[in-house]
Amino acid sequence: MTLKSNKDIPIGGLIDEAGSSKKFKTGDWRSFRPIWDKEKCIQCMMCLPLCPEDCIPSEGSGKDIKRKETDLEYCKGCGICMNVCPVKCIKMEEESKFTK
Template identity: 60%
Template structure:
């Protein structure tokens, strides 16, 4: 029976530099984009929490932290924000 190598004896595999996600603009992957109806928004921040790309911008306003525009340079058009919005004020539209 072959003896197993300890992990420290294994050759080093591929390595990737960290912190590259901000340099990789993923917005061009998108086929649909979210359109936010600001007037109907109740600022529940569900879309902000749920966005996997962290591209819904939150700003400190007089009334507290509120969502602002979507950073389309990174939005992949997954539609999760539109799905979680309780008042359906985000519409996914074809580009």
């Protein structure tokens, strides 16, 4: 993606294209990665709505809903999911361990 100069940005920083945040891969600057232990997960769904990037997907609905693996293209490594998980089945690990 090419960086824009200040002259190319709409006045007031208005977003003039619906859904454009999808183009910004917020996982690019993650320094910690959430590691999810799916065996320990009780599928309480606490982490999904609290993720600021909405990058924890789910499948199914109602009492059959299940969380799926984190979408690392958008996960920015904030650690909120780890902090809200009641059974501590998410731990944050340094991203550098995976990118060497």
